[in-house]
Amino acid sequence: MQFSWSPLKRSFMTTVPVIAALGITLAACGGSTATTTTSSTASTCVSGSNTKFVKLTKTTGLKVGWSQNALDGAWRNAEEASIVSAAKAAGDTLVATNANNSDDQQVQDIQTLINDRPDILLVDPHTEDAEVSAVLSARKNCIPVIVVDRDVNESMATPGRDFATFVGSDFQKQGALAADALIESLGGPSTKATIVELSGTTGSSPAILRGGGFDGELAAKAPGIKIVAEQTANFARATGQQVMSTLIQQYPNIKGVFAHNDEMAIGAITALKAAGKKPGTDIKVVSIDGTKDAINLVLAGEEYAVVQSNPRLGDLVFQTIGQYAKGADLPAWVVQPDKVFKLADGTAKAYSPDAF
Ligand code: GYE
Numbered sequence: 613m614q615f616s617w618s619p620l621k622r623s624f625m626t627t628v629p630v631i632a633a634l635g636i637t638l639a640a641c642g643g644s645t646a647t648t649t650t651s652s653t654a655s656t657c658v659s660g661s662n663t664k665f666v667k668l669t670k671t672t673g674l675k676v677g678w679s680q681n682a683l684d685g686a687w688r689n690a691e692e693a694s695i696v697s698a699a700k701a702a703g704d705t706l707v708a709t710n711a712n713n714s715d716d717q718q719v720q721d722i723q724t725l726i727n728d729r730p731d732i733l734l735v736d737p738h739t740e741d742a743e744v745s746a747v748l749s750a751r752k753n754c755i756p757v758i759v760v761d762r763d764v765n766e767s768m769a770t771p772g773r774d775f776a777t778f779v780g781s782d783f784q785k786q787g788a789l790a791a792d793a794l795i796e797s798l799g800g801p802s803t804k805a806t807i808v809e810l811s812g813t814t815g816s817s818p819a820i821l822r823g824g825g826f827d828g829e830l831a832a833k834a835p836g837i838k839i840v841a842e843q844t845a846n847f848a849r850a851t852g853q854q855v856m857s858t859l860i861q862q863y864p865n866i867k868g869v870f871a872h873n874d875e876m877a878i879g880a881i882t883a884l885k886a887a888g889k890k891p892g893t894d895i896k897v898v899s900i901d902g903t904k905d906a907i908n909l910v911l912a913g914e915e916y917a918v919v920q921s922n923p924r925l926g927d928l929v930f931q932t933i934g935q936y937a938k939g940a941d942l943p944a945w946v947v948q949p950d951k952v953f954k955l956a957d958g959t960a961k962a963y964s965p966d967a968f
Pocket of ligand 1: 875
């Protein structure tokens with residue numbers, strides 16, 4: 613597995629200040645006497661009021677809290693399995709929760725995990741803003757946090773101070789790659805056509821960044837391709853089908869569909885067929901993830917391309933925990949690299965045995 617470090621997620625962020633901030637806060641953590649401490653943090657972290665970067669000093673046999681936002685499809689099941697097996701391989705104990713797509717539930721879950729005093733807490737936030745207060749609460753209580761897969765709003769919680777780092781894919785790049793594939797499928801940059809966009813969960817970092825990446829790339833590269841409707845289908849197959857069956861009645865002449873994840877694309881393809889359309893022939897579909905079901909649609913010629921969003925984050929997360937425990941300067945973002953899978957160039961076929 614590749615272990616690539618990149619600081620460039622948001623334009624306002626660079627390596628230098630983050631690493632500098634780490635140095636400053638690490639230094640600032642030494643000195644005062646603790647009232648309440650945890651086994652995992654420096655003896656100087658005062659639980660309940662800590663404002664500083666939290667160190668992870670224990671290196672083995674960790675109790676790892678894991679707040680998952682949902683377990684509702686192939687992607688999330690694959691991610692969960694990867695985290696579970698990487699924890700086991702590291703010899704750590706995982707305490708896992710599942711918020712079932714509820715922000716309120718996830719905030720409660722994180723609080724419960726904090727009360728259980730793990731050595732480190734992993735959070736995969738349902739949306740960007742809602743779980744921020746809970747992440748800050750972990751920092752106040754001297755529990756180090758790594759944000760996994762979906763990010764929190766980094767203008768409200770800062771990597772290198774409020775949490776250690778974000779480990780996950782480049783969603784904005786995924787969106788741009790999806791736009792490139794859809795442009796290609798429709799005949800190139802000078803094509804004139806209309807398309808629709810099915811968005812993921814409103815307020816979640818993959819929906820925000822995939823949408824932004826796609827829309828920006830499309831406008832820049834193929835201004836003749838217009839998005840006539842953009843609607844959320846919550847990353848869910850059944851909702852994707854429902855939303856698409858309404859949209860295809862309203863916009864029967866569309867030539868393309870971009871779905872922020874495979875599940876919604878699969879639902880959309882079912883709806884398009886039910887409406888008498890031929891996905892792959894009259895309407896090109898592109899989505900993101902890399903599930904078995906979507907790759908099979910690519911291999912059958914019904915979906916043009918799938919941009920990968922690799923859910924197998926476990927090894928990268930536990931390698932990052934190892935670096936953190938050693939006191940290494942972590943970047944603001946540990947990037948999971950992704951690819952594009954198509955029928956035409958054989959990439960979908962080559963990837964299919966690994967699809968989840
Ligand atoms: O695309 C989707 C899941 O956060 C990247 O969440 C993840 C997304 C993934 O529901 O299928």
